Amino acid sequence: MGRDARELSFRPVVDSSRLAQLPCFAELSDEQRTQASDLLEEVVVSAGAEVAVQGDFAYHFFVVEDGTAEVRENGARVAELGPGDFFGELALLRDGPRSASVVAATDLRVRVIPRQEFGRSMRRLPTLAHSVRAAAVTR
Numbered sequence: 074m075g076r077d078a079r080e081l082s083f084r085p086v087v088d089s090s091r092l093a094q095l096p097c098f099a100e101l102s103d104e105q106r107t108q109a110s111d112l113l114e115e116v117v118v119s120a121g122a123e124v125a126v127q128g129d130f131a132y133h134f135f136v137v138e139d140g141t142a143e144v145r146e147n148g149a150r151v152a153e154l155g156p157g158d159f160f161g162e163l164a165l166l167r168d169g170p171r172s173a174s175v176v177a178a179t180d181l182r183v184r185v186i187p188r189q190e191f192g193r194s195m196r197r198l199p200t201l202a203h204s205v206r207a208a209a210v211t212r
């Protein structure tokens with residue numbers, strides 16, 4: 074299985090309206106949502122796949138659109154994430170390795186921001202930045 078979605082196929086997102094259903098994007102204007110949609114690629118992951126691997130370099134930030142993901146720290150389950158939740162921000166904010174592994178507990182549809190776009194996305198999307206920074210404090 075490809076690690077950190079590197080080997081998963083990306084396909085461009087054409088429908089920005091579904092972004093409105095995700096809390097971290099809900100307050101965006103239509104224009105901002107269109108911008109966000111341009112930044113966020115959609116990836117489908119099969120149940121059981123490791124989307125992020127503890128200790129690995131971080132290539133992406135993820136927002137769960139559908140399905141459930143399990144966060145595992147040193148093999149132990151520490152959290153379950155569902156639609157509207159995001160993960161992969163810690164390594165990017167800290168410029169360090171993945172703090173935990175994230176495994177698809179069910180088939181998973183995620184929106185992905187590549188590492189090199191993350192800072193720009195946070196600057197352009199204040200609602201997202203606020204949600205991400207708030208979560209990072211408690212994780």
Ligand code: CMP
Nearest residue numbers: 144152160161162163164171172173212
């Ligand atoms: P990152 O370290 O980049 O990769 C693993 C991710 O798992 C991490 O970012 C967070 O997004 C997420 N994560 C780690 N610990 C927790 C936690 N206690 N609760 C929810 N998510 C977590």
